[in-house]
Amino acid sequence: MAEGMKMRAALQGDVAEVKVLMSHPMESGTRKDAKTDKLVPAHFINQVVATLNGKIVIDAQWGTGVSKNPFLGFKVKGAKAGDKIAVNAVDNLGAKFEGEVAVA
Amino acid sequence: MDQLRRTFLKSAGVAGSVAVALAAGLLKSGEVLAAAWNTSAFGAKNISDAMSGAGFSGAVESKDIEIKAPEIAENGAVVPVEVISKIPGTTSMAIFVEKNPTPMVASFDFLNGAEPYVSIRIKMGQTSLVRVAIKAAGKTYMQSKEVKVTIGGCGG
Numbered sequence: 375m376a377e378g379m380k381m382r383a384a385l386q387g388d389v390a391e392v393k394v395l396m397s398h399p400m401e402s403g404t405r406k407d408a409k410t411d412k413l414v415p416a417h418f419i420n421q422v423v424a425t426l427n428g429k430i431v432i433d434a435q436w437g438t439g440v441s442k443n444p445f446l447g448f449k450v451k452g453a454k455a456g457d458k459i460a461v462n463a464v465d466n467l468g469a470k471f472e473g474e475v476a477v478a
Numbered sequence: 479m480d481q482l483r484r485t486f487l488k489s490a491g492v493a494g495s496v497a498v499a500l501a502a503g504l505l506k507s508g509e510v511l512a513a514a515w516n517t518s519a520f521g522a523k524n525i526s527d528a529m530s531g532a533g534f535s536g537a538v539e540s541k542d543i544e545i546k547a548p549e550i551a552e553n554g555a556v557v558p559v560e561v562i563s564k565i566p567g568t569t570s571m572a573i574f575v576e577k578n579p580t581p582m583v584a585s586f587d588f589l590n591g592a593e594p595y596v597s598i599r600i601k602m603g604q605t606s607l608v609r610v611a612i613k614a615a616g617k618t619y620m621q622s623k624e625v626k627v628t629i630g631g632c633g634g
Contacts, residue, residue, distance in 0.1 A: 393597075400601075402601070404579060420515050420520075421515060424592075426590065426591065429589075429590045430589050430590060431588070431589055431590050431591060431592035432586055432588065432592050433586070433587040433589065434584060434585065434586045434587070435514070435515050435584065435585045436584045437580060437583055437584065438520075438601075439573075439575055439578055439580065439581075439582070439583035439584070439600050439601050440583060440584055440598065440599070440600060440601070441555060441556045441557075441599040441600055441601055442555065442556075444598070445597070445599045446596070446597070446598055447560070447595075447596065447597030447598070448586075448592060448593075448595060448596055448597070449592070449593040449595045450590075450591050450592050451591040451592075451593055453591075
């Protein structure tokens with residue numbers, strides 16, 4: 375099951391400025407649950423790939439140091455209005471997340 | 479990128495860490511392709527191991543890497559960091575927080591017109607240097623910036 379992301383891609387000249395907001399707990403595996411005093415298992419997005427019209431532009435690996443509900447901003451040169459920017463992410467438990475936006 | 483990944487997977491060290499990650503249940507077998515995830519770099523407990531694990535050992539300081547981050551972060555759980563590399567031919571970037579229990583935060587490869595720019599929010603356990611390492615034209619560079627943290631954010 376793929377879950378959604380909030381995305382925006384604004385054209386500045388020929389550069390698309392992309393902003394992505396994902397919804398994820400980004401648990402480091404070192405935090406203790408205040409009630410049970412047990413460690414909360416690690417649960418974090420570890421791979422993020424962004425494409426412009428299907429071509430990979432950003433290939434990222436993340437660790438547990440990325441904040442909860444991750445924000446990612448990046449810029450792609452050579453984009454045009456209407457181009458499709460997609461982001462696919464996978465977490466350490468295999469859950470998939472995806473988002474797509476047209477450059478405006 | 480495919481070429482890079484192939485070279486990467488060829489290395490016995492990486493294959494080994496993938497096996498370890500599989501055994502630890504970090505990766506499901508169906509995700510082995512995504513298993514280029516650099517377990518040794520992300521698992522390293524100090525910045526020099528993390529940097530060498532990520533292929534940045536021997537990086538030289540460069541003023542052409544610009545790190546925008548707050549001087550003082552009130553909440554270490556969410557520290558906004560913006561990085562711009564002005565080094566020609568920049569192909570990848572990695573972000574480290576020197577004093578986090580596992581310093582490596584993220585790495586990015588830039589392809590097909592992506593500018594060497596990233597904006598991201600990171601966790602910081604305490605006041606620390608934020609270090610950015612860059613690969614450009616086969617060489618490695620780095621720059622650091624101190625961020626003072628008033629309330630640490632590695633618990634969350």
